[in-house]
Amino acid sequence: MHDHPHNHSHGGAIEGRHSRVYNRLARLLMRPQYRRIAADIASSAPHGAAVLDIGTGPGLLLRSLAATRPDLRLTGIDIAQDMIDHASSNLADLRVDLRAADVASLPFEDDTFDLVVTTYSSHHWGDPATAASEIRRVLRPEGRLLNYDFERAPFTTLETALAQTSRTNFRAPWSLVMKTIRFEARPPMTEQ
């Protein structure tokens, strides 16, 4: 399938025509995938948790999360302003904080989020080591990162700043063509 939403080899931002195609195909084909991932996130998210979705793209994971768990406080960032524009229109009826930003320079205070989530984005990040320390910085000490991505994602680099708690195969509707790893990590314990 030539125009499959995840079938692209270029790295970094997905912009312009690519973002329009991605938005259209994601809306058409990927909703069951987002629903499955949102259910997994929802099953462990504390009540009222502040959740950041990095590389949110068209924002459809946030849409599923809002439907499953209206108590969550949702924020989404993407390096591509075009994607943030698609997300703003897809989430126009919801209260979600959406901003254009690079994961390597997150526009948030330290200790802001209970959960950082990200789907099929981390394999695009230009500087995963800086991304990892930024994620650690914005996570509360008891917070967690949940990253759903392909095997080639920089999981090992993410472990440099975060303590891995698990890395498992994730079963979802598109698993056959999008073999997905569920990677969970926490900020490491700080010495007293």
Ligand SMILES: C[S@@+](CC[C@H](N)C(=O)[O-])C[C@H]1O[C@@H](n2cnc3c(N)ncnc32)[C@H](O)[C@@H]1O
């Ligand atoms: C394959 S899309 C995934 C979008 C969405 N999470 C999903 O599951 O449909 C990858 C997204 O990551 C974004 N991205 C790439 N590099 C990024 C970075 N350094 N910081 C933030 N977002 C980034 C791209 O612009 C794109 O929207």
